[in-house]
Amino acid sequence: MALRHAVLTALLDGEHSGYQLAKSFDVGMANFWHALPQQLYAELAKLEADGLVAGREVVQEARPNKRLFTVTDAGLAELRRFARTPSKPSFIRDDLLVKVAAADAVDAAELIAQLDERAAIAGAKVELFDKLMRKMRGELGEAEYLAHGTQVGPYLTLLRGRRFESENREWCTEAASVLRARAGADVTR
Amino acid sequence: MALRHAVLTALLDGEHSGYQLAKSFDVGMANFWHALPQQLYAELAKLEADGLVAGREVVQEARPNKRLFTVTDAGLAELRRFARTPSKPSFIRDDLLVKVAAADAVDAAELIAQLDERAAIAGAKVELFDKLMRKMRGELGEAEYLAHGTQVGPYLTLLRGRRFESENREWCTEAASVLRARAGADVTR
DNA sequence: TGCGATTAGTCAGAAAATTGACTATGGTGC
DNA sequence: GCACCATAGTCAATTTTCTGACTAATCGCA
Missing domain, CATH: 1.10.10.10 (Winged helix-like DNA-binding domain superfamily/Winged helix DNA-binding domain)
Known part of the structure; x- marks a missing residue:
């Protein structure tokens, strides 16, 4: 609703x-x-x-x-x-995370490929958000914009989106490298 | 599906x-x-x-x-x-973020209260995830567990959840303080 | 001794989201 | 000169989710 x-x-x-x-x-x-x-x-x-x-x-x-x-x-x-009105708890749904949760029962190479792909997508979003935020700020620095800008709402949410995607990229990269290391260890054993 | x-x-x-x-x-x-x-x-x-x-x-x-x-x-x-199968892009839905996006048209005090509340919830989740991860790791350190543990899948997703909530808490706190500063500035002006 | 919480579910109906077309026109690339 | 892409939508059917109620037994606590 x-x-x-x-x-x-x-x-x-x-x-x-x-x-x-x-x-x-x-x-x-x-x-x-x-x-x-x-x-x-x-x-x-x-x-x-x-x-x-x-x-x-x-x-x-x-x-x-x-x-x-x-x-x-x-x-x-x-x-x-x-x-x-009280906010309902936020609601997330991510196929890829379900797959990672099942990592121990599933083909690692495929997962790694999907994590790499997702990391790239997240990286592209980070850049997009940066661009949008720069455009919104114009001349102003971030602190000034947050203090006196005209559209704090959208700016704050872009900021959240940027951080989310940045973190996402980082995690995907790390998860992929963990899985890669384990796959390597399995092979050489 | x-x-x-x-x-x-x-x-x-x-x-x-x-x-x-x-x-x-x-x-x-x-x-x-x-x-x-x-x-x-x-x-x-x-x-x-x-x-x-x-x-x-x-x-x-x-x-x-x-x-x-x-x-x-x-x-x-x-x-x-x-x-x-290819993963569909992840899917998020968050009432509170919609409200923040509308921050410039909406009562700030209410938003700030909700952001504080959400920050507290996120903090509690961080602690919960930390506890679950410690329990999962047992004796092992994180690096060892990621390299040799038996349930990397669930561990990796807990790690993702922990970071998400931690970031969420941080952002909620910052957003609230931005809105507080602006509300203060409005009043004294 | 009775009230509420916990365990362990089931059912029906309404609202929302997804899938997959289909209409029409104008411009762009090959 | 033809195919495809962008603009600007609409429609219907199906699938998924959500809301809300209902059963039924036991345990703890006051």
Whole structure:
């Protein structure tokens, strides 16, 4: 019962179409929320029906028309109400971690390959987040931005995402090297 | 299509009843999987129907009877097959992060309180994981255990969970202090 | 002696998420 | 000149999860 709040939050920094949201959701919200385009369209429709966002049609020449959505006052109020409700514990789901948990019963080479791949993906995300944060800060240093910047919310969550991915990369690398060492030891024994 | 593999993995370290799984799932699997008791019971039934786990009735005097489940050879094979499939990107969902992302539009005091609370929870988890890891290692140091221990899989994932929660605690504390500083600045201005 | 917690589950219904199409147009590369 | 990619969506069916209630026995504690 709270994709809606993620969508409202995403719309806080200006008008977006469903299509744009679908593109950007996995960037800004990445690392703490995820949704498929169909869900976003459906949620936008519901939010509009409930008066929490307002849509306006934009007619375009060279591309299909689109509908841009903005958060209404009612939407803002709903977001404030949501912020006061107790947060449910965070919820994670990771195939790769399940595989690692089963490491003792499973092919090590395959796991190592997947860990290496994941480390690379995490590394790319770290760089992406760094870029986004630099862009957001502009001239300001991090401390100044955190103290006086205009979008602390998104900045703080990017910071969290950056650290998460950085840690993820590190762990994947270490886990892979542990498994490699054990595989080597098995072979030479 | 993969709660089943999480359950199979959880059953790798011996027989468990549905009830036991429901209790322990949020400890060992915490930080990368979560499921309600009902889901676990349902999944165990399906796994048994598919021959991937075997159940045996244990008649008890003072408590209700229970069914203990073990992974079958077919179950092990399925787990190995799963380990070879490409992993889907990991999937996170966190209410509190959504609220922080909306920090600029929302009541700061409430957010700060929730961040403090979350930091405390994360701290407790760090200690829990430390305890579990010490117990697993026994006499051995971490490096030795990683090199020669019998359950590297679970140990590595505990390590990941520990780091995640530790980082989480740190970030919550920092985010709260950033928001506190800004709230203070607003007031004195 | 009775209240609540713990053990060990089951069932049904509602809500959310995923899978997999399908529509249409315009621009880009080969 | 044709295939593919990007824009901007929509629809239906299925699978997965979540909410919430319900059974039934025993143990500890006050």
